[in-house]
Amino acid sequence: MKEPLFHIVKRDAVPWWQAWLVRIGAVVAAILACALVTVLLTGQNPVDVLLTMADGAAGTPRRLWALAQNTAILLCIALAVTPAFKMRFWNTGAEGQVLAGALSTAACMIFLTRFFTVENADGTVSAAGNVWLLYVIMIAAAILSGALWGVIPAFFKAKWNTNETLFTLMMNYVIIQIINYFAYQWSVPKGSGAIGIINLDSKIGWFAELFGQTYLINILIVVGLTVALAVYLRFSKHGYEIAVVGESENTARYIGINVKKVIIRTMILSGAICGIAGLLLVAGTDHTVSRETAGGRGFTAIMVSWMAKFDPLVMVLTSFLIVFLQKGAGEISTQLGLNKSFSDILTGIIILFIIGCEFFINYRILFNFGKKTSGKEVKTL
Amino acid sequence: MENDCMEEQRIPAIELRHITKRFGTKVVANKDVSLSVYYGEILAILGENGSGKTTLMNMISGIYYPDEGQILIGGQEVVIASPKDAFQYRIGMIHQHFKLVDVFTATENIILGLKDEGRYDLKKARGEVRKIADMYGFDIDPDKKIYEMSVSEKQTVEIIKVLYRGADILMLDEPTAVLTPQEAEKLFAVLRRMREAGKAVVIVTHKLHEVLAISDEVAVLRKGEYVGTVPTAEATETSLTEMMVGKKISLNIRRSEPKDPEERLIVAHLSCMNREGMKVLDDVSFTCYSGEILGIAGIAGSGQRELLETIAGLQPISYGGIQYIRPGSGIIENLRDKTPLEIRELGVRLSFVPEDRLGMGLVGSMDITDNMLLRSYRQGPSMFLRKKEPKTLAERIVEELEVVTPSISTPVRRLSGGNVQKVLVGREIAASPTVLMAAYPVRGLDINSSYTIYNLLNEQKEHGVAVIFVGEDLDVLIELCDRILVIGQGHVTGMVDGRTAKKEEIGLLMTKGREQK
Incomplete structure (x- = not known):
């Protein structure tokens, strides 16, 4: 008679510190696994590889700032998808909502700058005194367009119960084509198909440097957003409604929550924050727009949000981790002459361990050694 | 049994020995259950809601795996690790919730998923289905689509499905829950015919009169524990109730004049x-x-x-x-x-305690305080929640209704059914309806x-x-x-x-x- 070697049973709730212990253990195990794979596949010293990774991500002040800036943008988009996800509205359209925000920010910079400039004696232009109004318009345009791109699928979901996953995903392709169109229309020089840096000389519409740091404004805005969203989700009536709708639509109806209204309102919020991310990308870092502006972060953000179990504060950690891994992995491929794919393998291993360890937090594996008749010989992992 | 000389060494179709199944460390769904089912007999497994009847069935049919104990089929110890294993031992389970494809006909559903050697032969299968139906007295149209069927017809399809696959141990989980008394009577007639054909039948129920009407033996479970097996002929409603609930109860609910x-x-x-x-x-x-x-x-x-x-x-x-x-x-x-x-x-x-407590009345993942908030969170002009009153209410309900919970910040999903209900009813009554x-x-x-x-x-x-x-x-x-x-x-x-x-x-x-x- 063949007895199965093990079977799986559900665990009771484990205390939070135990859960975190498992997670830390998973990271350690992931690093060991990475080392092993490195030795086996490349013969390189695994310690060198890991050190190179850390160096690539945070080895110099410049790299540190870039790390912080990239973390901030990814975090911002992860924050954006979170309210929708908590409501079990699978917004896979963050990429497009970010692009919508980015496109309208760029449009404002391209077409409205001339209303906010004065011509200097030497023929150059510089910002007029009322240039703050341009920033207000840019912010409003980014938020509105992101929100619009988010609310369209929400409206269809609320009204006709369309599938939001597909709808939001398709909206990404629509905005990409729109950007392709305008990238051609507005290209400099005309016909090149790329917009290029907007206001390269006057820097009008660009976010100012703060204490000599280009990215500090971006980072501070995202810090503010993180706190605000954490408070909104945890302590506000809206946040409570989102949680109830996400857990059980029936319960929501039962206590008189207007589910449709909550879906639409939350997607406006989700899209608006994506729009802000687009603003930060165009006005804060890139100063141009293309179909690559969001760079797939609209999808990476989904993983960031999930790994943090939709907690904005934990997302700081998870988004940092992902960006760190990406930057570090990129460094390995250049420094050690390894294939770019190899760094992806390492990133994959680490993420697999981190996500996989959740299984061991929720379940136990019982091994069946020997006969079960006495019942005492069952070992527990 | 008719055959007296066989009485001595009858081998049970299924024998369970000291079966235990836990969910987490606190919930013991089945504790040390031992019982036997014989060919040519109908065994009723009787117990209140939540006494572990379905869990036990699921272990025999390979959906769960027991933590401890052994299962013997025809005297041989076996391992049933999947429904496929169960099928191999000729065990057929008819679940409370049917698993049929709506747009397929009865016959198509019956042969669905079978790995036959030969070709896909619907005509032959239809003949087989008719044969089984005639043999046991089922009333069925093999070409009727599932979505056109009544609940009782769907059940018939499920039963024929397991018979078609050659099951000679049939297990039915609460088969009469969705039937009218007339339909139930028809089902019983079929079950009796199966008994005559030498099949072992297990019927899970919490209805006493059904047990008395159809079974040969009754095994009683109480809160996951095996109380005992008695021949039906010697049992009465009172004696079975006693076994089921532990002590003789006269309900004696207080009732005042309106x-x-x-x-x-x-x-x-x-x-x-x-x-x-x-x-x-x-x-x-x-x-x-x-x-x-x-x-x-x-x-x-x-x-x-x-x-x-x-x-x-x-x-x-x-x-x-x-x-x-x-x-x-x-x-x-x-x-x-x-x-x-x-x-x-x-x-x-207007207060409402809905049937689906965790799916409608409460939010399972939220704690008791947050579930109190469901009724009152809108109060006040602020956009933020006020948790003070709901917290006091939660504490009061836990104390007055003796809700067993580690704390008021435990997710209600973790509470037992009775305690979940106390939280829900407590909240609805607190709204002074x-x-x-x-x-x-x-x-x-x-x-x-x-x-x-x-x-x-x-x-x-x-x-x-x-x-x-x-x-x-x-x-x-x-x-x-x-x-x-x-x-x-x-x-x-x-x-x-x-x-x-x-x-x-x-x-x-x-x-x-x-x-x-």
Whole structure:
């Protein structure tokens, strides 16, 4: 008679510190696994590889700032998808909502700058005194367009119960084509198909440097957003409604929550924050727009949000981790002459361990050694 | 058994030895269960809701794997690690919820997933199905599509499916829960024929009269523990109840005379459709009075849920009206086509304990305090939540209703059924309702928790609340309610006085709706 070697049973709730212990253990195990794979596949010293990774991500002040800036943008988009996800509205359209925000920010910079400039004696232009109004318009345009791109699928979901996953995903392709169109229309020089840096000389519409740091404004805005969203989700009536709708639509109806209204309102919020991310990308870092502006972060953000179990504060950690891994992995491929794919393998291993360890937090594996008749010989992992 | 000389060394079809199954460390669904089923016999497994009957069946059919103990088939120890293994040992399980493909015909469903050597031969299969149907007296059209079938026909398909696959050990989980008494009788006839054909049949139920009517032996479970097996011939309803609940119970629910009853809720000619466009309520009219408990009796799925949900504003009404009469002033409010929020904003204090506690009444992942908030979170002009009052309320309910919980910040999903219900009923009563509706409020609860709930309902009645109680246990309805409204297939089939009504009389009324059709 063949007895199965093990079977799986559900665990009771484990205390939070135990859960975190498992997670830390998973990271350690992931690093060991990475080392092993490195030795086996490349013969390189695994310690060198890991050190190179850390160096690539945070080895110099410049790299540190870039790390912080990239973390901030990814975090911002992860924050954006979170309210929708908590409501079990699978917004896979963050990429497009970010692009919508980015496109309208760029449009404002391209077409409205001339209303906010004065011509200097030497023929150059510089910002007029009322240039703050341009920033207000840019912010409003980014938020509105992101929100619009988010609310369209929400409206269809609320009204006709369309599938939001597909709808939001398709909206990404629509905005990409729109950007392709305008990238051609507005290209400099005309016909090149790329917009290029907007206001390269006057820097009008660009976010100012703060204490000599280009990215500090971006980072501070995202810090503010993180706190605000954490408070909104945890302590506000809206946040409570989102949680109830996400857990059980029936319960929501039962206590008189207007589910449709909550879906639409939350997607406006989700899209608006994506729009802000687009603003930060165009006005804060890139100063141009293309179909690559969001760079797939609209999808990476989904993983960031999930790994943090939709907690904005934990997302700081998870988004940092992902960006760190990406930057570090990129460094390995250049420094050690390894294939770019190899760094992806390492990133994959680490993420697999981190996500996989959740299984061991929720379940136990019982091994069946020997006969079960006495019942005492069952070992527990 | 007919064959006396075989009596000595009869080998059981299935023998369970010391089976234990735990969920987490606290919940023991089955503890040290040992029992045997023989070919040519019908074994009834009897137990209250939540006594572990279904878990036990799932272990035999390979859905769960036991933590401890052994399973023997025909005297050989076996490992059943998957439904496929179970099928290999010729075990056929008929689940409470059918697993059929709606757009396929009966025959297509029956042969679905079978790995036959030969070609896909629908004609041959149809013949086989007919043969099985004739042999056991099933009434079935092999070419009828599942979505056109009644519940009882679907069940027939499920049974033929396992027979077609050669099962000679059949297990049926609560097979009569969705059947009318007539349909149940038909099913029993089939089961008896299977017994004669030498099959081993296990029927899981919590209905005593069924056990007595059909089984040869009864195995009783109580709270996951195996109490014992008795030959049915030697058992009576009283002796089985004693085994099931541990001690002899006479219900003895307190019932006071309604004090100054006045009309509170008038339901007139109410009709509504379900999502599929079928009429689930048809011309239902009744009046609820303050200070009384109105019972609603009926076979499961006769429109009870829809009735309460239409009153609560959760289901669209296709015809008819619901009127609420304000206490004191006597002003009439029309509740038809109002959302739950609009009803509350009118100042109508309508409390509702829905059947699906964690799916509708509460949010399972939230703690007790946050579940109190469900009713009150809108209060106050601030955009932020105020948790102070709900927290006090949560503490009060935990203390007064003796809710067993590690703390008020434990997610309610982790509480036992009885404690979940106390939290829900406690919250609904704390809203000081004038109308309190409760759907199956004691389902799955142990005797003590059930009495806590009965007492709470009685207290509300004495405070002048109009209480609507949807129940399934007729004994409880008769002892608790002042009047009992009986519905069958969405029709009102009778209104009886709880003090004089007989169980048989209500039982008869329950089945009437179908005959009218």
